Amino acid sequence: MVNKSSKKYAEYVLLVQDLLDAPAVRRLDWCRHHYGVSRMRHSINVSYYSFIICKKLHMDYRAVARAGLLHDLFHYECSKKKFGILRHAAIHPKLALRNAERLTKLSELEKDIIVKHMWLCGKAIPRYPESYVVSLVDKYSAVYEILYSIWKKLCSKHTIQTQGY
Template sequence: MSGLLAWQDDPEYVAQIDDLLHTDAVQKLNNYTQHHSMTRLEHSLNVSYRSYLIGKKLHLNTRALARAGLLHDLFYYDWRKTKFNRGTHAYIHPRVALRNAEKITELTPMEKDIIVKHMWGATIGLPRYKETWVVSLVDDYCAMDEYMGHLANDVEDKLKVNH
């Protein structure tokens, strides 16, 4: 179920994200929990690599998928606790992530669209590119997979205690 794919074993993928992965801004994501069972960096790598793999099969822009997928949640607060006056977390965090991403790298219009619209469904900004749709759907899939993995572990732990 949940867990990181072997992205490290894919030199083509690593070449797309290596410069970003080694920035303090991206490494800082390791300090934040995402969906209970993973760090925000692990989640972002899951979204990035899965999107990249889908993009390869569909002949899409794999560079944009890998890079924007890694940067889509580049924000540094606990979304469960932090509340905003100017909108919901679903609306605010993609904009914060975009602003943070622009501080560490130049982004193409496609990468910007991917980051700011990855919460499509929870927000109304319609994705402009096929790649944006991919990251949005993969992000939803990963969030569910990661959360369900957390629930499965809780159930397994409770069963061990009760027997």
């Protein structure tokens, strides 16, 4: 989804490189998220596209890039927890914020972005416009990742079925 060869991506990486190098963030690459997409890939998608939007709108794109990368900083597998999806939607932003605070110093804006990125599913209403951007990009990315995974499965299933003809 992200074009890693673009000039904008290089600028983005400069803002988040210290976080990308952190072991807690790197471990996200091993966490499944949205049907076959790693939590790391999802977090980079959300972070990068929020960065692009906020830069264009002259908003705090640095805070958005960093908080967007950390918005899902938790390491349990959602499908293996006994609580349901609604409980997960309420719990994981607080857990991500706690983990992010252990990793780096956060501004009030970054905290708001992380803890309120699930505002459509919860009661916490974002305080800043940047928080809305990350939350909406998060929803868009999740839908895209799910549909893309389903599309890949359908295509591979179709290829397997037609090989014998």
